[in-house]
Amino acid sequence: MDKDQNVLEMREVSIIYRVGNRIGKAVDRVSFEIKKGEVLGLAGESGCGKSTLAWSILRLLPGNARIVSGDMILEGKNLLKLSERALNDEVRGNKITMIIQNTKDSLNPVFTVGTQMFDLLRFHEQEKQSLIASFNFFRRAKRNKERRFRCIKMLEEMEIAAADKRFSEYAFQFSGGMRQRVIMAMNFMANPAVLIADEPTTGLDVSVEAYVLELFKSKIRKYETAVIYITHNLRILSEIADKVAIMYAGTIVEQAPVEELFDNPLHPYTKALIKCLPESGVLGEKLQEIPGQVPSIFERTENCKFQPRCPYSTEICTQAPPRTGKVSSSHFVLCHNFLTVQ
Amino acid sequence: MLSRVLGVKSEMVKAVDDLTFDIDEGEIVGIVGETGCGKTTLGKSILLLIKPVEGKIFFEGENILELSGKGIRQFRRQVQIVPQDPVGSLNPRMKIKNAIAEPLRAYNGMYHEKIEETVGNLLKTVDLSPEYGEKYPFQLSGGEARRVTVARSLALHPKLIICDEPTSGLDFSTSAKILNVVKEIHDKFNLTYAWISHNLHEVNYISDRILVMYLGKIVEIGKTSDIFTNPAHPYTQGLLQAVPRFIGRKSLTQKKVHLRGEVPSPINPPPGCRFHPRCAFRMAKCMEVEPMAVTIKEGHKVACCRVLSNSGM
Amino acid sequence: MRNVAQQGHKEFQKDMNGEFNEYLQAFRKSTKLFIGTILVVTLFIVVICAPVMAPHDPYKMDVKNRLSNISRTHLLGTDHLGRDTLSQIIYGSRTSIFIGVIGTSLAFIIALSLGTLAGYARGIIENLILLYFDAVRSFPAIILILVVISAIGSSVTNIIIVFGFIYSSLLGRTIRAITISVCKEPFIEAAITLGSKKRTILFRHLFPNVIGPSLIVTGMYVPIMIMSEAGLSFLGLGVPPPTPSWGTSIRYGFENIMRAPWLILPPSIALALTMLGFNLFAEGLRDVLNPEKRGELIIS
Numbered sequence: 001m002d003k004d005q006n007v008l009e010m011r012e013v014s015i016i017y018r019v020g021n022r023i024g025k026a027v028d029r030v031s032f033e034i035k036k037g038e039v040l041g042l043a044g045e046s047g048c049g050k051s052t053l054a055w056s057i058l059r060l061l062p063g064n065a066r067i068v069s070g071d072m073i074l075e076g077k078n079l080l081k082l083s084e085r086a087l088n089d090e091v092r093g094n095k096i097t098m099i100i101q102n103t104k105d106s107l108n109p110v111f112t113v114g115t116q117m118f119d120l121l122r123f124h125e126q127e128k129q130s131l132i133a134s135f136n137f138f139r140r141a142k143r144n145k146e147r148r149f150r151c152i153k154m155l156e157e158m159e160i161a162a163a164d165k166r167f168s169e170y171a172f173q174f175s176g177g178m179r180q181r182v183i184m185a186m187n188f189m190a191n192p193a194v195l196i197a198d199e200p201t202t203g204l205d206v207s208v209e210a211y212v213l214e215l216f217k218s219k220i221r222k223y224e225t226a227v228i229y230i231t232h233n234l235r236i237l238s239e240i241a242d243k244v245a246i247m248y249a250g251t252i253v254e255q256a257p258v259e260e261l262f263d264n265p266l267h268p269y270t271k272a273l274i275k276c277l278p279e280s281g282v283l284g285e286k287l288q289e290i291p292g293q294v295p296s297i298f299e300r301t302e303n304c305k306f307q308p309r310c311p312y313s314t315e316i317c318t319q320a321p322p323r324t325g326k327v328s329s330s331h332f333v334l335c336h337n338f339l340t341v342q
Numbered sequence: 343m344l345s346r347v348l349g350v351k352s353e354m355v356k357a358v359d360d361l362t363f364d365i366d367e368g369e370i371v372g373i374v375g376e377t378g379c380g381k382t383t384l385g386k387s388i389l390l391l392i393k394p395v396e397g398k399i400f401f402e403g404e405n406i407l408e409l410s411g412k413g414i415r416q417f418r419r420q421v422q423i424v425p426q427d428p429v430g431s432l433n434p435r436m437k438i439k440n441a442i443a444e445p446l447r448a449y450n451g452m453y454h455e456k457i458e459e460t461v462g463n464l465l466k467t468v469d470l471s472p473e474y475g476e477k478y479p480f481q482l483s484g485g486e487a488r489r490v491t492v493a494r495s496l497a498l499h500p501k502l503i504i505c506d507e508p509t510s511g512l513d514f515s516t517s518a519k520i521l522n523v524v525k526e527i528h529d530k531f532n533l534t535y536a537w538i539s540h541n542l543h544e545v546n547y548i549s550d551r552i553l554v555m556y557l558g559k560i561v562e563i564g565k566t567s568d569i570f571t572n573p574a575h576p577y578t579q580g581l582l583q584a585v586p587r588f589i590g591r592k593s594l595t596q597k598k599v600h601l602r603g604e605v606p607s608p609i610n611p612p613p614g615c616r617f618h619p620r621c622a623f624r625m626a627k628c629m630e631v632e633p634m635a636v637t638i639k640e641g642h643k644v645a646c647c648r649v650l651s652n653s654g655m
Numbered sequence: 656m657r658n659v660a661q662q663g664h665k666e667f668q669k670d671m672n673g674e675f676n677e678y679l680q681a682f683r684k685s686t687k688l689f690i691g692t693i694l695v696v697t698l699f700i701v702v703i704c705a706p707v708m709a710p711h712d713p714y715k716m717d718v719k720n721r722l723s724n725i726s727r728t729h730l731l732g733t734d735h736l737g738r739d740t741l742s743q744i745i746y747g748s749r750t751s752i753f754i755g756v757i758g759t760s761l762a763f764i765i766a767l768s769l770g771t772l773a774g775y776a777r778g779i780i781e782n783l784i785l786l787y788f789d790a791v792r793s794f795p796a797i798i799l800i801l802v803v804i805s806a807i808g809s810s811v812t813n814i815i816i817v818f819g820f821i822y823s824s825l826l827g828r829t830i831r832a833i834t835i836s837v838c839k840e841p842f843i844e845a846a847i848t849l850g851s852k853k854r855t856i857l858f859r860h861l862f863p864n865v866i867g868p869s870l871i872v873t874g875m876y877v878p879i880m881i882m883s884e885a886g887l888s889f890l891g892l893g894v895p896p897p898t899p900s901w902g903t904s905i906r907y908g909f910e911n912i913m914r915a916p917w918l919i920l921p922p923s924i925a926l927a928l929t930m931l932g933f934n935l936f937a938e939g940l941r942d943v944l945n946p947e948k949r950g951e952l953i954i955s
Contacts, residue, residue, distance in 0.1 A: 176377075205376035207604075210585075234514070235585075276517070277543065286525070290515040434864065494849070
């Protein structure tokens with residue numbers, strides 16, 4: 001894979017949900033690309049569709065959701081054209097892995113941690129053998145020993161002490177931070193092209209979070225994995241992302257390299273978000289709020305979805321859908337007025 | 343002194359061990375710490391939801407742990423809570439207006455019109471229109487439910503409100519709104535808050551004084567500005583360093599102290615200074631002796647053996 | 656009609672009509688719920704309109720025509736005493752529903768009172784109540800029922816009382832578990848801090864939130880009791896003849912299987928359809944009430 005080629009490309013992806021009689025647009029024409037070893041931060045508040053987008057890449061959406069348009073291109077192949085079986089065997093857990101939000105539920109409580117890591121290797125590295133060859137116990141034992149060794153090596157890499165003992169322990173014997181590192185170990189062991197991390201540090205203490213993030217950063221650099229990091233916490237993205245895409249009500253409203261985004265935010269929503277942070281507040285004065293609420297998925301129109309809450313909205317904002325403005329080769333804004341907004 | 347917590351110990355697991363501090367009238371005290379530090383247990387003890395094994399809690403001069411029946415009822419009027427889970431702490435089958443009116447009915451035996459009016463006023467205080475009274479909890483967003491619990495806590499005009507992780511699970515813009523609402527109420531009604539949180543930026547913004555807890559003990563206490571500019575305890579320093587900082591802003595503290603390891607379980611706390619296994623500056627003494635609180639500055643106390651020895655005591 | 660429904664969304668939280676449309680759509684698409692509802696509704700129609708529907712008096716004996724075949728006067732033939740089978744089936748439904756519903760209601764009342772008390776009070780009271788529940792449950796239900804019925808005699812009233820007490824033990828345990836889990840909810844703790852009295856908490860907070868899930872569980876017991884009554888009657892210890900009952904009809908069919916083999920079929924089919932109907936209805940209802948599944952149904 002060429003360093004400059006895109007590992008994953010999303011082009012104009014739209015996803016709808018059907019609740020009862022109503023159709024809601026959860027994701028509306030989202031596009032982005034990631035290169036090898038790049039970390040894309042997908043930021044947005046609840047209800048913006050970032051988790052939906054993440055799950056849709058692996059096609060694990062609930063039964064009442066549909067991907068209605070767009071393309072998802074992984075290393076040149078269109079994921080949406082793959083059959084369910086091909087997707088399961090080749091992509092899930094192999095080329096694209098995911099860290100889910102709730103660590104407690106990610107590890108099966110009745111199996112040891114080691115068994116689960118081991119199973120991962122077993123499923124994804126099956127070779128075709130003849131029937132007689134499959135009876136070769138010596139070969140199987142040797143292979144299992146290799147796999148076990150690799151798992152323990154991985155645990156050590158994640159700085160888990162006494163890894164060989166830990167290999168045979170159960171999930172409840174691990175602390176929150178350790179569990180998170182085990183999940184990371186399983187993810188990196190598969191050596192995916194893309195790793196999707198959905199709020200991986202919620203629920204962790206501040207000090208543990210800092211530690212896990214450092215570790216995560218170093219592993220990303222080592223394995224050159226492309227990462228989609230989903231969170232609403234802009235501070236974390238400052239530390240870990242290379243470029244950031246801000247989502248609002250199902251659309252990406254601004255996309256830029258991380259420093260540029262925070263130094264020079266152009267979209268009114270981005271600006272408002274940054275001003276909301278307590279750090280941005282002046283002591284003794286009120287914090288900036290964003291009046292109004294995120295529109296529910298059933299109330300979204302084709303026009304700018306932020307318009308009802310936008311302090312800079314003009315007439316054109318209610319009449320025509322905004323087009324993506326290109327500020328530079330890597331900075332995009334979805335707004336009619338971004339040039340004139342101060 | 344509004345409230346003074348003296349030497350409170352909890353059962354079995356030493357969730358809170360030998361805690362002593364004061365809360366003055368009208369101030370906002372931030373209680374900061376990670377999992378297992380005992381801050382929630384502390385909050386619940388002050389509310390008499392958990393009975394401490396040892397110690398005294400004085401509220402306006404009276405030891406509330408010795409109250410019974412009627413005394414407890416009177417006490418509950420004065421100390422209220424904004425709970426951690428806003429939607430869960432509202433009865434899913436009760437309309438909002440009834441949920442807010444519940445404390446009014448429990449104590450005052452008010453009649454209908456007065457209740458409607460009071461509830462309407464309370465909703466207005468938290469910036470919700472009165473029609474929210476007719477809604478049910480499942481129809482509210484996280485931020486709205488949080489504001490409803492704030493309104494409910496104000497119903498009895500309490501003197502002290504314990505806020506347990508008031509912005510957990512909320513987005514930044516909703517958090518900002520809650521912080522503004524709470525600050526407004528604080529200034530308007532001259533309330534006293536105990537603000538339990540693990541979000542240091544928020545605590546920096548809103549509290550006057552801060553209490554840093556670790557494994558059931560207070561490790562540092564002092565004015566917000568003092569603690570953030572000059573954190574004395576290694577744990578506080580490490581905590582401030584670990585908080586993810588916003589790009590372009592300086593980190594909350596200049597000291598480069600990294601916390602190693604994880605918080606041990608409170609069932610078997612380390613001997614001596616509880617923090618010593620993770621402390622970069624530990625000395626031999628730290629493993630044997632539990633440090634006493636030392637005053638570094640007016641109102642700024644630390645419990646650390648190193649500081650103890652440095653100050654030559 | 657689609658567009659009208661979509662416009663209704665704007666005020667969807669207050670507009671019940673909009674919601675009604677989507678339930679209707681899901682209802683039409685859910686085969687389970689559809690069939691289940693048809694069966695259950697048919698059952699109730701039969702129960703209510705029995706006097707109108709039944710061609711003959713089920714008690715009337717016509718010994719000359721006993722065990723006769725399907726004919727125009729007797730659409731399903733006659734039993735060994737000459738009573739019309741069809742009328743027996745129709746009136747038998749009344750017995751089944753009566754025992755099922757009243758028995759379940761009795762079990763519910765006992766289980767609700769004891770279960771909530773056990774879950775809320777805890778301590779000695781809870782232990783005593785649990786002792787009672789477990790003691791009853793440790794006997795195999797059939798044996799216990801047989802023993803009691805043999806002792807006090809079988810009649811519809813007695814059967815209802817026995818079923819009520821015996822099934823209340825399992826239901827009571829479930830309700831106690833529901834109560835305990837509701838007690839752990841944060842809003843109960845919040846109510847305590849707000850200074851509400853214990854009485855208020857019990858009636859305003861606990862009860863309304865316990866009754867909902869309890870009713871759902873209780874509904875399961877209606878078909879269970881119908882089945883038990885049929886079983887009892889089949890063994891000859893149930894509803895005393897000449898009261899029509901599906902169980903006794905099956906028994907008569909069984910006894911006369913050599914001479915009139917078809918007699919077993921009508922009551923068995925009626926019983927099977929009833930049980931199937933209740934189960935499908937319960938499952939289908941659960942699907943339609945869940946908004947996600949509802950969307951799945953409509954979208955497919």
